Amino acid sequence: MVKNKIVATVAALAILLIALLINICYGGSTVGLKDVIDVFIGNPVKDSTMIIVKEVRLPRAITGLMVGATLAASGTLIKAVMRNPLADSGLLGIQSGSALVAIFIILVAPNLYSYLPVGAFIGGIITYLILIVLAVKDGKIQSLRLVLAGVAISAFMGSMIGLITIYNSDELESAISWLNGSFVGIGGYDAKLLTIYGVIALIVSLFLIPKCNLLLLDDSTIENLGENVSLVRFIVATVAVFLSAVSVAFVGIVGFVGLVIPHVGKLIIGQNHKWLLPFSTLLGSIFVLLSDGIQKLVFSPMEIPVGIVISFAGAPFFLYLLRKEV
Amino acid sequence: MIEVKNLSVSFNSKAVLNNLSIEIKKGSFTAIIGPNGCGKSTLVKAVAGLISTDSGVIIVDGKLRNKYKRKEFARKVAFLMQFGTSCDGVTARDLVEYGRNPYRRLFKRQTKEDEEIIEWAIEKTHLREFENRMLNKLSGGERQRAFLAMAIAQQTEVLILDEPTNHLDIKYQYETLNLVKKLNQESNITVICILHDINQALRYSDNIIVMKEGRIVTNGATETCVTKELMQDVYEIKCDVIKRRGVCCIDVF
Numbered sequence: 001m002v003k004n005k006i007v008a009t010v011a012a013l014a015i016l017l018i019a020l021l022i023n024i025c026y027g028g029s030t031v032g033l034k035d036v037i038d039v040f041i042g043n044p045v046k047d048s049t050m051i052i053v054k055e056v057r058l059p060r061a062i063t064g065l066m067v068g069a070t071l072a073a074s075g076t077l078i079k080a081v082m083r084n085p086l087a088d089s090g091l092l093g094i095q096s097g098s099a100l101v102a103i104f105i106i107l108v109a110p111n112l113y114s115y116l117p118v119g120a121f122i123g124g125i126i127t128y129l130i131l132i133v134l135a136v137k138d139g140k141i142q143s144l145r146l147v148l149a150g151v152a153i154s155a156f157m158g159s160m161i162g163l164i165t166i167y168n169s170d171e172l173e174s175a176i177s178w179l180n181g182s183f184v185g186i187g188g189y190d191a192k193l194l195t196i197y198g199v200i201a202l203i204v205s206l207f208l209i210p211k212c213n214l215l216l217l218d219d220s221t222i223e224n225l226g227e228n229v230s231l232v233r234f235i236v237a238t239v240a241v242f243l244s245a246v247s248v249a250f251v252g253i254v255g256f257v258g259l260v261i262p263h264v265g266k267l268i269i270g271q272n273h274k275w276l277l278p279f280s281t282l283l284g285s286i287f288v289l290l291s292d293g294i295q296k297l298v299f300s301p302m303e304i305p306v307g308i309v310i311s312f313a314g315a316p317f318f319l320y321l322l323r324k325e326v
Numbered sequence: 327m328i329e330v331k332n333l334s335v336s337f338n339s340k341a342v343l344n345n346l347s348i349e350i351k352k353g354s355f356t357a358i359i360g361p362n363g364c365g366k367s368t369l370v371k372a373v374a375g376l377i378s379t380d381s382g383v384i385i386v387d388g389k390l391r392n393k394y395k396r397k398e399f400a401r402k403v404a405f406l407m408q409f410g411t412s413c414d415g416v417t418a419r420d421l422v423e424y425g426r427n428p429y430r431r432l433f434k435r436q437t438k439e440d441e442e443i444i445e446w447a448i449e450k451t452h453l454r455e456f457e458n459r460m461l462n463k464l465s466g467g468e469r470q471r472a473f474l475a476m477a478i479a480q481q482t483e484v485l486i487l488d489e490p491t492n493h494l495d496i497k498y499q500y501e502t503l504n505l506v507k508k509l510n511q512e513s514n515i516t517v518i519c520i521l522h523d524i525n526q527a528l529r530y531s532d533n534i535i536v537m538k539e540g541r542i543v544t545n546g547a548t549e550t551c552v553t554k555e556l557m558q559d560v561y562e563i564k565c566d567v568i569k570r571r572g573v574c575c576i577d578v579f
Contacts, residue, residue, distance in 0.1 A: 207432075213424075216414065217416070221424075223375070224404070225424055225427040226395075226399060226428040271414060272415065
């Protein structure tokens with residue numbers, strides 16, 4: 001844990017800014033930093049540069065920023081609710097539940113497209129409720145049951161998603177890319193929707209900081225302090241599910257961000273959610289932006305869905321944490 | 327202040343408390359004693375609302391227990407549990423701050439008054455030297471004091487303690503009980519305290535509830551209640567009840 005939390009947070013902000021600039025500068029063709037600055041302050045630049053920066057790179061960078069932020073915040077909240085370091089919307093199948101409804105809207109009912117996050121949220125919350133019913137024994141959530149139920153639900157939702165995609169196989173390619181967590185084809189409209197829903201959800205999550213801190217105590221103590229534990233849990237979980245649904249709706253399933261980042265955040269800044277939640281949110285953005293940036297630098301001109309890059313980097317790191325922490 | 331009428335509690339259809347009634351006066355210091363498994367903890371947990379009851383009513387300050395809003399009750403009654411669990415990532419000071427939760431309003435930050443009460447609670451329980459240390463790095467006794475500080479930061483009229491001297495060094499046992507007694511006398515806080523040590527119960531309480539097998543054996547003023555016959559009956563020990571420096575105590579043979 002670091003001594004000075006303010007310095008750590010400011011440093012994270014600075015790195016985030018650098019990661020954003022890397023993502024805007026690099027890609028199929030490189031745009032100089034000066035040109036990027038010119039675009040933003042309104043100085044005249046070449047039309048092609050303008051289009052690349054404003055219509056391709058910026059929406060994509062914003063997408064990475066929001067996806068990382070919402071998934072990391074979601075992971076932080078869900079770990080608080082479950083009191084389980086393994087809890088994460090991806091691992092528990094909540095993302096799959098969201099993805100099922102989202103892919104149904106994309107492929108079968110595209111007229112509902114602007115309600116995509118809402119649909120993904122409904123899918124996620126239903127999955128969450130099923131999960132709780134399966135994981136509770138003797139009035140308590142059992143960690144082992146929770147994780148195993150999550151694995152089973154993920155597999156089941158995955159099969160349903162497979163079924164829907166096969167029946168709509170003319171769009172198979174885009175669906176597969178989406179399912180692996182891809183930023184390709186994210187346009188200005190998507191980035192705007194993602195930002196609106198994401199920012200609202202993130203602001204709401206900040207109001208839950210005291211509740212998350214309460215959940216560090218045991219149930220009886222929380223009750224003694226005049227709180228309804230079940231209600232507190234449900235509220236925090238609902239926001240966590242919504243946060244992950246926002247991300248899933250636009251870029252598909254992206255694992256490991258919610259699983260790993262809050263861990264790292266905790267190691268750096270401690271368990272108090274007053275610091276942990278905002279800090280993890282920043283770290284999540286940095287992680288996703290750097291993953292996408294590295295992907296572009298290494299594999300260009302080929303596109304690898306960022307979800308694959310994240311899993312590639314995240315899984316070994318998670319195993320390392322597993323050896324060290326659990 | 328607290329009235330319990332015909333209370334019955336059972337776990338897995340096994341009766342733990344059997345049609346039990348007590349009355350606790352405002353401003354009194356009531357000790358609950360009895361052998362292990364007699365239902366002491368169950369009784370106080372029922373009053374605190376942590377377990378469901380089969381039948382009977384609990385009235386706190388003229389109002390039915392289940393008519394209270396949660397936070398309203400937490401401003402009336404604080405409950406210090408027997409086992410303060412260690413919580414990952416919580417400092418002693420954080421724990422004391424949680425004590426102000428019943429006064430917290432949505433979207434409101436900590437007030438100056440909260441701050442003063444937290445400082446006072448830390449001072450009173452001698453937490454100062456380790457207020458910023460993690461709970462799971464503290465000894466059992468230090469942790470117990472941190473939980474006591476949280477309970478007193480709730481600023482309630484009633485303080486219920488379930489074996490508060492457990493895990494404590496003898497110095498802190500008496501310091502804790504002296505502090506509780508002081509709160510009882512100076513701030514007129516009603517104290518209900520489960521104690522394992524009969525001599526501590528005799529020394530600090532003015533009322534005593536003696537329990538055995540889910541029933542109340544006797545209940546009344548401490549000085550008159552505790553006799554050697556009672557001790558023989560409840561604890562199966564032979565002893566004298568003697569007075570030393572004006573305080574009752576038992577002297578086991």
